[in-house]
Amino acid sequence: MPDSMSEQLQRDMECESLLECFHGLKELDKECFGALVDAAEPLTVDEIAEAVDRERSTAYRSVQRLLQTGFIKKDQVNYDQGGYYHVYSPTDPEVVAADMQRLLNDWYAKMGQLIQEFEDKYERETVEVEG
Numbered sequence: 142m143p144d145s146m147s148e149q150l151q152r153d154m155e156c157e158s159l160l161e162c163f164h165g166l167k168e169l170d171k172e173c174f175g176a177l178v179d180a181a182e183p184l185t186v187d188e189i190a191e192a193v194d195r196e197r198s199t200a201y202r203s204v205q206r207l208l209q210t211g212f213i214k215k216d217q218v219n220y221d222q223g224g225y226y227h228v229y230s231p232t233d234p235e236v237v238a239a240d241m242q243r244l245l246n247d248w249y250a251k252m253g254q255l256i257q258e259f260e261d262k263y264e265r266e267t268v269e270v271e272g
Contacts, residue, residue, distance in 0.1 A: 166206060169193065173203045174212055174231065183216060183228035204229055211240055 166174075176192035177184060184192070190200035207213040207229075214232050219225045 166210065166212075167203070169195065169199070170203045170206050173200060174207055177213055177229060177231045180230075183230040185226060185228055189229065212237055 172193045173189050176189055180188075180192075186201050186204055187197055189204060190197045193200060193203075195203075204213070208215060212232055213229050215227050215229055217225050218228055
């Protein structure tokens, strides 16, 4: 069961916790993201798998989750003789931070709406019971 908001606020959090908090990413996803951030150049899935000491298929699933969240980007590299392969690199932190800020703003607006609905509903029920 997820921690309550008050429990989350009392925990010591680091900036990497945002990956989990905003997008539900797993520890392996954070490791793969860290490997890409630490790399001097974009990496293939095989190179990512080696960096995090996991099977290629496991690393690939993590890379797919990171792509879906926008934390990393994929580029195609073409061979001179034909064919291609993909490499992955972290998305610009400013872009990721802006996306997280947008999600937070949307969440905040939704929570404000739900709090107002809560107040309206239980204020009416309290008035009806008292009346």
